[in-house]
Amino acid sequence: MSFETSLQQAQALDAADPLTIFREQFALPVARDGRPLIYLCGHSLGLAPRDARARVVEEIEDWEKLGVLGHEAARRPWIDYAELLQADLAQLAGALPIEVAAMNSLTVNLHLLLASFYRPSGPSDRRRRVLIEAGAFPSDRHVVTSQLAWHGCDPQADLLEAAPRPGEDLLRIEDVEALIDAHRDELALILWPGVQYRTGQAFDLARLAAAAHRAGALLCVDLAHSIGNTPLSLHDWNIDCAAWCGYKYLNGGPGAIGGLFVHQRHSDDGSRQRLSGWWGHDAATRFQMSPQFKPAMGAAGWQLSNPPILSSAPLLASLAQFRNAGIAALRAKSLLLTGFLRLLLEQRCGKELQMITPAAADEHACQLSLRIHGGAERARQVYKQLATRGLIADWREPDLVRLAPVPLYNRFADVWQAADTLADVLRLTA
Numbered sequence: 001m002s003f004e005t006s007l008q009q010a011q012a013l014d015a016a017d018p019l020t021i022f023r024e025q026f027a028l029p030v031a032r033d034g035r036p037l038i039y040l041c042g043h044s045l046g047l048a049p050r051d052a053r054a055r056v057v058e059e060i061e062d063w064e065k066l067g068v069l070g071h072e073a074a075r076r077p078w079i080d081y082a083e084l085l086q087a088d089l090a091q092l093a094g095a096l097p098i099e100v101a102a103m104n105s106l107t108v109n110l111h112l113l114l115a116s117f118y119r120p121s122g123p124s125d126r127r128r129r130v131l132i133e134a135g136a137f138p139s140d141r142h143v144v145t146s147q148l149a150w151h152g153c154d155p156q157a158d159l160l161e162a163a164p165r166p167g168e169d170l171l172r173i174e175d176v177e178a179l180i181d182a183h184r185d186e187l188a189l190i191l192w193p194g195v196q197y198r199t200g201q202a203f204d205l206a207r208l209a210a211a212a213h214r215a216g217a218l219l220c221v222d223l224a225h226s227i228g229n230t231p232l233s234l235h236d237w238n239i240d241c242a243a244w245c246g247y248k249y250l251n252g253g254p255g256a257i258g259g260l261f262v263h264q265r266h267s268d269d270g271s272r273q274r275l276s277g278w279w280g281h282d283a284a285t286r287f288q289m290s291p292q293f294k295p296a297m298g299a300a301g302w303q304l305s306n307p308p309i310l311s312s313a314p315l316l317a318s319l320a321q322f323r324n325a326g327i328a329a330l331r332a333k334s335l336l337l338t339g340f341l342r343l344l345l346e347q348r349c350g351k352e353l354q355m356i357t358p359a360a361a362d363e364h365a366c367q368l369s370l371r372i373h374g375g376a377e378r379a380r381q382v383y384k385q386l387a388t389r390g391l392i393a394d395w396r397e398p399d400l401v402r403l404a405p406v407p408l409y410n411r412f413a414d415v416w417q418a419a420d421t422l423a424d425v426l427r428l429t430a
């Protein structure tokens with residue numbers, strides 16, 4: 001083992017890391033015997049900010065003390081609670097505050113966006129097809145196929161899927177562009193991930209937006225694995241609309257409130273058709289309870305219901321940490337942290353696994369996806385052994401382990417420990 005990848009080196013990197021103070025702001029899970037776990041699973045559920053409990057308790061206290069009066073008299077009045085999240089979410093999305101809203105959860109928001117941005121006149125509308133990636137997260141696929149059926153279109157024939165070339169795991173953006181171009185008269189919408197959940201591949205969203213627009217289609221982005229992970233500039237990239245969940249890199253807690261983005265140019269005049277609810281009504285006149293719907297300006301006009309305060313409070317705690325750390329600094333650390341993990345794995349386990357995630361900085365985020373050699377049975381065995389040894393990673397059928405070092409709370413020493421554990425387990429299961 002070279003000096004550069006020793007535990008001492010990892011500890012030296014931690015000592016030099018200006019963001020190491022943020023780790024103390026999160027609760028770190030421990031095993032039943034009290035041993036600390038190595039948690040590399042922020043891509044699935046982010047850890048609890050230490051302030052999350054206080055934020056939730058404050059709302060329960062205000063509810064106990066104030067009842068319905070809490071809507072206006074709570075420390076953070078519930079009527080305006082979603083707006084408390086707006087500025088920080090806009091910062092992370094690279095959007096104008098008016099372009100984002102905290103609301104619902106991811107799949108619901110995707111449906112609401114498609115209700116506005118996928119509107120073929122029917123099965124004979126030439127421009128009715130929707131493009132997704134062939135390996136899309138099931139929920140995203142279900143959204144699109146059910147929307148196709150909802151409009152009387154054919155969920156198979158009208159669904160277009162971009163697949164990697166035979167024998168490859170990753171999508172080549174030039175292939176995706178070519179596919180978009182080849183269907184330029186038929187494409188209505190593209191639903192695309194910022195970061196692919198299985199492979200960890202990150203996409204050039206500005207380039208995809210340009211390709212979509214050249215073809216006369218719209219681009220809707222799923223940011224489940226992007227927001228809070230990589231810096232975004234949705235406004236400048238000209239993304240049409242986007243949605244995300246609050247519980248992965250945003251650390252909002254299980255089932256946390258999600259959010260959406262609608263580019264200003266689509267919401268300026270409030271005329272775009274949508275599925276509406278009273279919370280999307282202009283806040284100034286919402287409580288006049290008029291039968292006429294007057295949408296709030298911007299993304300807020302897509303809200304349906306009053307927000308779930310108890311599932312928004314932890315997100316408030318987490319967004320404060322993002323504000324203090326800054327997404328640019330987090331990304332700089334993330335590149336080092338994930339780069340260190342890649343180097344360790346290549347040096348110590350190189351022959352035993354295949355790194356699926358691209359190595360180029362602009363093509364990956366914090367996650368690394370590893371294919372374990374030796375067949376699905378061995379791969380599953382390896383994953384189980386990792387869990388037994390206190391490494392919290394995750395597993396994707398048939399043979400992938402995903403590891404996501406998160407710069408807010410993971411250390412270089414965690415990454416070293418993870419690689420050391422994996423190297424051990426691979427040796428023992430060889």
Ligand SMILES: *Cc1c(COP(=O)(O)O)cnc(C)c1O
Pocket residue numbers: 105106107108137139140193197222224225245
């Ligand atoms: C996590 C994730 C989801 C989950 O959807 P929910 O509606 O929040 O349950 C959907 N799509 C992608 C791509 C995801 O990564």
